[in-house]
Amino acid sequence: MNLSDLKPPTGAVQTKKRVGRGIGSGLGKTSGRGHKGQRARSSGNVRPGYEGGQMPFSRRVPKWGFTNPFRVEYQPVNIRDLAGAAKNGVVDAAALKAAGKIHSAAKPIKVLGVGELKTKLTVKADKFSGEAKKKIEAAGGKAEVVARPEPKPVVRHKHKQAAAK
Numbered sequence: 001m002n003l004s005d006l007k008p009p010t011g012a013v014q015t016k017k018r019v020g021r022g023i024g025s026g027l028g029k030t031s032g033r034g035h036k037g038q039r040a041r042s043s044g045n046v047r048p049g050y051e052g053g054q055m056p057f058s059r060r061v062p063k064w065g066f067t068n069p070f071r072v073e074y075q076p077v078n079i080r081d082l083a084g085a086a087k088n089g090v091v092d093a094a095a096l097k098a099a100g101k102i103h104s105a106a107k108p109i110k111v112l113g114v115g116e117l118k119t120k121l122t123v124k125a126d127k128f129s130g131e132a133k134k135k136i137e138a139a140g141g142k143a144e145v146v147a148r149p150e151p152k153p154v155v156r157h158k159h160k161q162a163a164a165k
Contacts, residue, residue, distance in 0.1 A: 074127060075102045079135050080115025082123060092124040092146075108148065117141070 019031035033040040049056050082091050085099035093105040102109060111123060113131025120140040128136070128143045136143045 072108060074108045074110035075104070076110055076112050077101055077125070078112050078114040079117050079132055082111070082117060082121055082136075083119050086119070086121055089120065090122045090124070111136075111143070 017027065018025060019027040020029075022028045030040065038044045038046070046052075049058055051057070077096060081096075081099075081101045085091050085095045085101050087095045087098075093102070093109060096102045096109065097105040108126035110127040110129070111125045111132040112129050113135055117135050117139045121136065122142045122144060123136055124144045124146050126146055126148060128145070133143045
């Protein structure tokens with residue numbers, strides 16, 4: 001194979017649109033801009049979101065609330081699902097993932113108190129509801145809180161932090 005043999009994939013290269021080159025081109029006279037109007041003028045396109053002086057949609061819509069960038073979203077698991085996921089009396093993220101009770105073993109898990117537990121289990125999760133902890137301990141098991149590393153804070157405005165030093 002030589003460099004001269006290389007060709008771009010089919011459809012990757014298109015011929016440039018040549019406007020204003022006569023009526024036979026299909027883009028002659030008005031060059032595909034139509035007749036008159038703001039968009040027919042040079043520098044006639046307006047910025048995205050501009051509605052010709054009418055109050056723009058982004059300003060008409062009410063704004064409220066706040067989105068916390070540090071929110072931690074837990075995967076809920078109920079007490080009734082623990083017995084089916086147990087391996088040697090231990091229920092952890094890997095066991096729950098293998099049993100199909102959670103989507104990801106990497107994301108935090110919270111055990112909730114819906115259902116009953118009859119077997120003695122050691123449950124390892126990031127959080128437990130009060131009811132879930134009571135039910136696990138009432139069955140003779142243990143509720144162990146797994147320590148995960150704290151998420152790093154999001155650094156914004158690096159140039160301001162550098163100037164402050």
